[in-house]
Amino acid sequence: MARSFFGGVHPKGYKELTKEKAPVILQPKLVSIAMNQHIGRPCSPLVQVGQRVLVGQKIGDGEGLCVPVHASVSGTVVAVENHATPGGTYTLCVVIENDGRDTLFPGLKKRENIDGLSPEELIAIIREAGITGMGGAGFPTHVKLSSGLGKVDTVIVNGAECEPYITADDRLMRESPERIIRGLQVIQKILRPKRTAIGLENNKPAAAAAMKQALPADMELLTLKVRYPQGAEKQLIQAVTGRQVPPGGLPAQVGCAVFNAATCAAICDAVYDGLPLIRRIITVTGQAIREPGNFLAPIGTYYSELIEAAGGFVKAPDKVLCGGPMMGIAQHRLDCGTIKGNNALTCLLENKKSSYEPQCIRCGKCVEVCPMHLQPVFLHRASTKSDLAKLEKGNVMDCIECGCCAYTCPAEIPLVQSFRRGKQLLRAQKAKEAAK
C-alpha cells in the first residue's frame, strides 16, 4: 500500500490463541436480548412474559432511529425486565428460555432472485432484519445505506480486525467468504459505487486466500499492514483511498461507506434467506480462559455460558472485556447477554502495576502514535485542569478513543479516560449554552 495513516501502534496480537479454532455452534439455555443494541432509540418489547417465540420472530421495534430485535432461539419468554448489558448500563431485556428445537418463525421469506428489488426495498429488508454495524459501534446499517445513496463512490469492507486477541472476522472470512461477497453485492446494488475494496491485515493469509477465491472481478482485495488501528473507520478510509473524513463528519462526505465483514454476511442472510441478525461469531479468549475459541452464539447468550463453553476460567480474571483489549468495555458481571456488535469476550489476568507515580515525562510518544493528529500530552493537561478552551482548541472531540496514546505512554497515564472526561465537559458546556 502506498498510502497509510499517521501514527498507530503494534500491540501483541495473541491471535494464535483462537486463530485455528473454527466456530462451535452454541445452544444456550437462556438468552437475554437487550432492546437497545444500536445507536439510536431503544426498541419497545412486542412480547409478554409467558409468550412462546420462534427463531427470527421480531420481539422489539420502535419509531425513528431504531433497529428491531429478534428472538435468537425458540422458546418461552420468561422475563421482560431491566438487565445488565455489556455497555455497563441496565436496559430493558427480553429473556427467553431456549427449548433447544430451533423452530424457525414461519414469516421468514427466502428470496432466490433480488433483481426486481429497488434500493429502497432492499434497505427496508435490511432494517427489518435488525442489522447494525457488527464491528462494535452499532450504527444502524439501513441508515448508513440510505444516507449514502447517490453520494458514495467507494465501498470498503472492513476485515482488518486490528484489535488484539479477536479472530471472529478472520474465521468468518475463512468459512463463509461467499456470504460476505453476496452481502457486498447487495450493497453494490444499493449504492452503485465505482470501486469496491475489501481490506484486511496481512496477518490473515488464510482468510485472504479464501476471500480471493470467492472474489468477483469488480472487487479488489487489499492486504494492509498490521498496525493498530488499521480497522478504525477513518484510518481504513485513509489507507484505502487517501481521503480524510472531515472533523465531526461522516464517511459519506468523502464518498465512502465502510461495512464490517460480519455485517455483509448478515445482509446476505437477511436478503437471500430472510433470516434476521440473530447470531454471530464471537471469540472467547484471553489468558484467563482454559480453552479459548470461537463460538457461533445466538445474540443474547449469557457471558457465563460462553465462558463455560470455553472451559471456564484457569484463574479468576482481573478484567472481562466486551471486545478486545484496546477498545473493549470492562464488564462488572457475567450475567449479561451478548449484543450484535459484540465480537469478543476477552478475559485478562492481572498485570503488574508500576510501583512509581504515573507522571508525564513529555516523551511525545503519544503525539507520535495518534492517528487523529492530536497532541494527547497537552489535551491531558487541559483535561486535568478542566480547561475547556484548551480542550476545544486541541480538538479533543476528534479523538476516536482508539487507545494508542495510553497504550504507548511510558508513565501509564490513563489518557483515554482523561479525554472521555474532557469530551463530557465540553458536551455539558455545549448543552448548557444551547439551553440558554
Add this chain to the structure above:
Amino acid sequence: MKQRPQYFTISSSPHAHSKTTTKVIMRDVVIALIPALIAAIYFFGFRALTLTMVSVFGCTFFEWLYRKLMKKPHTIGDWSAAVTGMLIAFVCPVSLPFWTVLIADFFAIVLVKQLFGGIGMNIVNPALAARAFLFSWPSLMSGTWVTPGTWLPALSAPVVDGVTAATPMESLAVGQLPAESLLDLFLGKIGGSLGEVSALALILGGVYLLIRRVISLRIPLAYLLTVAVLTFVFPLGGNDRLLWMACQILSGGLLLGAIFMATDYTTSPVTRGGQIAYGIGCGLLTVALRYFGSYVEGVSYAILIMNCCVGFFDKLGIPKRFGLVKKAKKGGEGK
C-alpha cells in the same frame, strides 16, 4: 440465570499496555551511556568510574531524601535520577573533587528538578544546569584536563599536577586545528570532560537508543547537520573546510549533547516539526557560542537556552488537523 455477580476490575480502555515504561526507557539510557563510561575508564583510569558512581549515588540519594521530606511518593524506582547522575559526571573533568560533584547533584535534583515538580516538569536539563552552576568554580571545571592515558586510581586526589593537557576545543577556539589526529578525536584519546571524549562510544550508545526507539533521529540529526553545514561554510583561520568541520563535530561535548542532552524528553519539543526546528536552533547557537563566545565550548549553553524556548517549538510543529486536507481526487486509486 440469576447468580451471584462476580466482581472484576472496571477501568477505561485500553486494557493493554506497551512494555516500554519510564523505568525501561531510563534504564536504556543508562545502558547507552555505558560505552562512554568504559571509554572514560580506559583513557582516564578508575577515577572515572568512582566519580560517576558517586554522582549516581548523590542524585538518587537527594531525590529519595527530597521526596521523603516532602512526603511525596518515591520516584527513585524510575531510574531518572540515576541518568541525571551519570550525565553530571560525564560533563565534568575526571579530576573533579567528589564534594563538588555532590553539590552539583544537589543542585540538579533538588533545585532544577524537584522544586519544579519532579520528573517531566523541569524546564531546563538538570545535568546541564548543574554544569553551568559548577562554573562558579572555574578552576575546577576547566583548569585541569587530564591527559588521556594518565591512569588515575579510583580514589586519587582531585587536583593532579603535571597532567594538564590542552583540549581540542581550546585549539579550535583560536582558529587552529587540534594537534590530535582525527582518529584520536574519534576514539577519544583527547583531553576533555569525562564522558564526552569518545565519539565512537557515544555513537554506539546513540545507535542503541535509536534501535530501542528511545530517541528518534530528528533532534540529533538536525543538530549535527546544522553544525556541520555552518562549520563547513565558515571555517575559521583559513583551515581546510572538511577537516575543520570534522574536528568541530568530534570535539567537545557536541555528540554527548546532541545524542543524550538535546533529546532529553522533558526539555525538548514533543511534535515532529518542533523537534527538527529545535535541533537546528541548538546547532545555530552552538556554532555561534563556539565562534563568538568567551568560553571555548558552546553546547551546554546552547541546549540550556533552547530548553527555555520549548513551548514555542511545540506550537511550531503541530500537525494539520485530521480531515482538513484537500480532498483527494475522486475515484481513489489502486494499490
